[in-house]
Amino acid sequence: MQSSASLKNAIAAFMSRLSLNMDVLKNYIQDKYYRLVAILGLGGIGKTTLAKKLAQQLKDQFQYVIWYSLCNCPPITDTLADLIKSISSQQREELSDNVDEKIEHLIKYLQDSRCLLILDNFESVLQSSSIPEQYLRGYQGYSELIKRVGESSHQSCLTLKKHIALSQKWG
Ligand SMILES: Nc1ncnc2c1ncn2[C@@H]1O[C@H](COP(=O)(O)OP(=O)(O)OP(=O)(O)O)[C@@H](O)[C@H]1O
Ligand SMILES: [Mg+2]
16 A cells, blocks of 8 residues: 555646646647647546636637537537637627538638637547547538648637547557
């Protein structure tokens, strides 16, 4: 059994690693060069907690900080419509049904305002056992969203969080 001193040391080491991760992530997100940041880790390791702290600490540097959970597997069109609605301050806009056009519309907002978009539970739209990762049937639009946000020129950052299975970590 571990002595209380060695347990304390282990907890201190863990906490200092967390704060180091936090500083690294903060630098990535603050730096306008990084338009996409992924936080990956085993289930329950503290990704959501870390991202909430980051959002809190960085909120003054962004005009919009939007937290969006994919845990109920929303179709990409719903996600895009909700994100656009949040960034456009709930304005009612006629949105195309076309996913590409909606992504383009969102990117215009990401160019006009500095936004921090956080997509939590990203693993929900992926097939759980496939390596390399594949999207659920009908969810390929998320891949296009990630690709276009990463490739387009804008001043915002999309952060996605997903847990990885042990087999993916060590495999
Ligand atoms: N730095 C920390 N110190 C102590 N407890 C923590 C810390 N970070 C997270 N926790 C606790 O660990 C639990 C899991 O955290 P969290 O929900 O952030 O994990 P997660 O990686 O997002 O999990 P999942 O992959 O299931 O979404 C929570 O109860 C949280 O309060
Ligand atoms: Mg989480």
